């Protein structure tokens with residue numbers, strides 16, 4: 175068997191991938207001096223599509239299934255993977271990627287939006303494995319530890335980013351369902367030894383016809399299994415009530431996670447679209463080949479050229495309260511594209527701005543934020559309440575909020591796609607254990623969104639232990655668990671004895687209380703650890719970093735894999751499509767690779783733990799370089815003509831080389847890097863001017879999802895002087 179590479183750096187999409195075109199050659203060149211090989215594996219949406227359809231491709235077009243390979247690797251102690259954020263594709267994004275690949279000569283099939291034949295169904299099943307958050311759940315074989323590096327936090331306190339003012343009478347609110355949501359309907363149980371084995375989910379309609387919705391569920395002793403549903407009727411009447419009770423001057427918005435929750439949330443999104451456009455759909459719905467779950471963007475494409483429908487759509491939108499906009503310049507509303515509705519990014523942006531979003535007129539306005547499910551809406555509701563009472567966060571004095579998240583082995587909601595169903599008819603749903611015991615049973619109605627989540631015992635115990643370690647290192651912490659929520663009550667049965675055994679007291683608080691506790695302490699300058707389940711891990715690791723640091727991309731994001739390997743995610747944010755657009759239009763890339771720098775440092779330190787002596791020197795040198803990039807103000811700036819991602823990489827490389835040249839533990843390494851550092855310093859003027867020379871001009875990357883490597887390299891590595899030093 176081939177040797178596992180020392181470090182694997184993932185190939186992804188959009189802005190982080192453009193950044194890699196500049197940064198990775200530097201990393202590889204420097205690492206090779208210590209005999210450390212840095213390999214790549216491609217998990218971009220384009221590569222994942224090609225990997226699914228070898229039978230449609232010519233031999234020289236076929237690609238390996240790198241995600242599957244990585245999925246196996248993370249279950250071994252050898253794993254040392256740097257994972258950059260990748261596109262979690264919605265249907266519109268998937269369709270766009272397919273179209274682009276087809277235009278490049280890859281004869282892959284169209285995405286069947288309404289599969290009828292067996293062949294179409296088979297193609298659709300392959301595409302479904304690519305849709306939404308298809309990468310992270312496969313790689314995350316460990317729990318999550320996200321925090322800011324000390325240097326990053328100190329820099330943010332010394333150089334505070336802008337924050338909007340909050341006023342006590344801000345009309346911005348969070349609106350959740352009055353009941354009959356996932357929170358209200360949840361039931362939960364823990365699998366006994368007898369019940370372990372192959373579980374299944376059965377549905378029985380009103381006439382007694384039984385269908386198996388899912389079999390082969392691997393229940394283990396100690397696994398927590400839940401069942402819950404959101405009533406479609408209750409959801410629709412809540413949306414209607416919220417649309418109809420809007421105050422003038424307030425924007426209407428919904429905040430979901432259609433990428434991660436790829437089965438349930440597009441359906442919820444579709445209900446928002448269809449209630450909001452009720453009158454238009456009543457008039458034209460029958461004539462349309464359009465699913466509201468794809469959003470208004472897809473509707474606009476469907477009716478393009480039909481003047482009557484276009485006029486009616488415009489009138490329908492005008493008759494409703496103004497929508498919160500994703501991009502007001504381009505007319506993209508909150509209800510346009512499901513993948514643009516990303517609550518972990520959108521709610522912090524509203525809160526950071528002082529409770530405002532952007533309206534169709536391009537002006538900022540207060541916003542009603544609909545977050546249907548009460549499991550998590552309370553966190554944002556309480557946060558907004560807190561800032562209304564206390565005014566905006568003082569970034570210069572705020573403590574650091576870090577997170578320990580229960581994530582391993584597809585924990586909780588984020589692993590529930592295969593066991594989420596839109597209920598076909600009124601009836602009963604039952605979850606059976608390995609011994610056919612009925613574990614959970616619920617009466618449901620047609621259209622309800624029903625799901626079952628699981629979380630295994632080993633990840634739970636590992637998470638509690640990690641929470642205890644981080645609490646000891648930090649001082650203040652809380653478990654965010656609601657004793658009144660069925661799932662959390664089962665988890666508490668693990669947490670309480672584990673804390674007792676460890677002889678440590680960590681409070682257990684419901685999310686609303688825990689939010690207040692965290693905000694009170696952080697505003698008083700204290701560092702706080704939030705120990706949460708998987709969804710709150712995702713939400714909080716954008717919310718607090720965006721408030722504290724201006725972006726979550728600067729976070730350290732470590733997944734200590736349960737089998738002993740390491741997965742180092744870069745930041746907590748996404749792939750920044752707006753940054754790609756700016757690069758293409760004006761050759762300026764404002765993506766900040768600080769997250770990559772932090773992950774790289776951790777990855778080298780991890781290599782040292784595994785016995786690679788030079789890993790520790792590299793890790794320390796990278797930390798030093800990262801701190802210098804910050805201290806000397808060499809992070810990318812936002813506007814064309816200013817230093818960007820590429821110049822920040824030059825400084826990072828230079829400081830990294832200088833640190834390796836200056837260390838005295840390894841004379842050979844110092845001797846290798848001394849001339850590199852010298853050449854970088856001497857070449858400063860030439861390199862910076864070569865890096866900046868072509869800013870302002872449009873560039874061609876040869877694609878969006880599947881860019882041309884040579885074209886991208888030419889754009890991202892424009893300095894001959896630097897390239898010659900890197901070799």
Ligand SMILES: NC(=O)C1=CN([C@@H]2O[C@H](COP(=O)(O)OP(=O)(O)OC[C@H]3O[C@@H](n4cnc5c(N)ncnc54)[C@H](OP(=O)(O)O)[C@@H]3O)[C@@H](O)[C@H]2O)C=CC1
Nearest residue numbers: 259260261262433516519725727747748749750752765766
């Ligand atoms: N872990 C993962 O793999 C994740 C992937 N995603 C995917 O990313 C895509 C985009 O998601 P979106 O919600 O727009 O979130 P992003 O995090 O990509 O962008 C939100 C905003 O945050 C700022 N930002 C994010 N990262 C950086 C960075 N490194 N440097 C500077 N600024 C940064 C940018 O602000 P500004 O524009 O003001 O500069 C950006 O527009 C989607 O396809 C989504 O599925 C999202 C989250 C996590």
Ligand SMILES: O=C(O)CCC(=O)C(=O)O
Nearest residue numbers: 262307310433434712746
């Ligand atoms: O995998 C995804 O789609 C998003 C992940 C994410 O937002 C996170 O882990 O913070």
Ligand SMILES: [Mg+2]
Nearest residue numbers: 518712716746
């Ligand atoms: Mg997130």
